[in-house]
Amino acid sequence: MKGARWESIRARIAGSVIAALLWRYACHAVMVALALWNEARPAPALHDLVLDIVPHVQWIAAHNYQLWLAAYAPLAIALWRRDRDIFVRFLWVGGVLSLLRGLCIPLTGLGPTWGPDLNAGLPVSTLFAAWLAIVNPVSALLTDAPHAYLTKDLFFSGHASSTFLLWLYCRKDRVLGPLALAAHALVVAIVFLAHLHYTIDVVGAWAITYCIYMLFEAGHGPSHASHAPQGPGPGSSGSPK
Numbered sequence: 001m002k003g004a005r006w007e008s009i010r011a012r013i014a015g016s017v018i019a020a021l022l023w024r025y026a027c028h029a030v031m032v033a034l035a036l037w038n039e040a041r042p043a044p045a046l047h048d049l050v051l052d053i054v055p056h057v058q059w060i061a062a063h064n065y066q067l068w069l070a071a072y073a074p075l076a077i078a079l080w081r082r083d084r085d086i087f088v089r090f091l092w093v094g095g096v097l098s099l100l101r102g103l104c105i106p107l108t109g110l111g112p113t114w115g116p117d118l119n120a121g122l123p124v125s126t127l128f129a130a131w132l133a134i135v136n137p138v139s140a141l142l143t144d145a146p147h148a149y150l151t152k153d154l155f156f157s158g159h160a161s162s163t164f165l166l167w168l169y170c171r172k173d174r175v176l177g178p179l180a181l182a183a184h185a186l187v188v189a190i191v192f193l194a195h196l197h198y199t200i201d202v203v204g205a206w207a208i209t210y211c212i213y214m215l216f217e218a219g220h221g222p223s224h225a226s227h228a229p230q231g232p233g234p235g236s237s238g239s240p241k
Contacts, residue, residue, distance in 0.1 A: 014088075015085065015088055020087075020088045020091035020095075023091065024091045024098070027099045027102075029131075030098075030102055031098045031102030032102075032134050032135055033102070033131055034102035034103065034105060035102060035150055035152070035153035036127045036134075036149060036150070038106040038109065039119040039127065039149060039150070039152055039153075040119065041109060041120065041152075042111075042117060043109045043110055043117060043152055045112060045113065045117075046111070046113075048113070048199055049199070050199040051113060051199070054195075056193070060193045062147065064190055064191075064194045064196055065140065065146055066141065067186075067190050068190065071163060071186055071187050072162060072163055075166055075176060075183055076166060078176055078179075079169060079170055082173065089216070092216075094162065094165055097161055097208070097212050100208065100212065104208075105152070108154065109152075110152060110198065113195045113198055117151070119149065122149075130148070133149075134146055134149065154201050155204055156208055157191055157196070157204075158205075159188075160206065160209075161205040161208065164184055164205060164206055164210075165209050166180050166183070166184070168209070168213045188202060
């Protein structure tokens with residue numbers, strides 16, 4: 001009886017949008033902490049064949065977070081409206097991916113793609129203040145904290161992995177699929193034009209994201225909203241939940 005009750009509680013938590021959102025946010029906060037710890041370590045820059053060709057566009061670099069959010073958030077909300085269960089799984093897997101990224105950043109220890117390594121040797125007090133500013137969505141959007149303190153959060157690309165994962169969950173929907181793919185392509189272009197990442201960071205994001213997606217979705221059958229109709233209807237699984 002206790003086992004059945006625990007299983008029921010676990011199932012409710014796993015299927016809760018609020019719980020999944022909290023998980024996703026907590027994983028992001030842990031990832032940022034690991035990335036900031038890595039900022040204090042000196043690291044070498046790499047030569048990159050793609051970045052040597054693609055020009056650095058300063059205004060895109062300055063607004064890359066806002067541009068990513070504009071490409072990502074509306075489609076994520078649309079997925080929520082289309083299929084709540086898939087959206088919840090998208091959040092849980094996204095959290096795992098964020099934690100894995102947090103571990104990979106200090107393991108690879110790559111130096112900045114653009115400019116000198118300004119954050120090497122930063123004190124803990126500065127890093128903590130930066131963490132508070134970056135995990136706060138308001139200050140992350142309205143201040144320069146992410147650009148000032150995250151110069152070496154490189155392997156693998158969070159911009160590329162988050163939008164690629166979103167496409168994987170949307171890809172069979174005839175409306176959301178093409179939109180998510182276009183949004184991902186736009187974000188990858190932003191990554192290169194802003195010189196946010198080395199090419200290997202993007203390629204690694206594709207490989208790791210797909211592996212994590214397949215690992216967690218293997219037992220769920222089709223992980224997309226293809227069964228959702230294009231408009232609400234009686235008994236429709238695609239109606240807002």
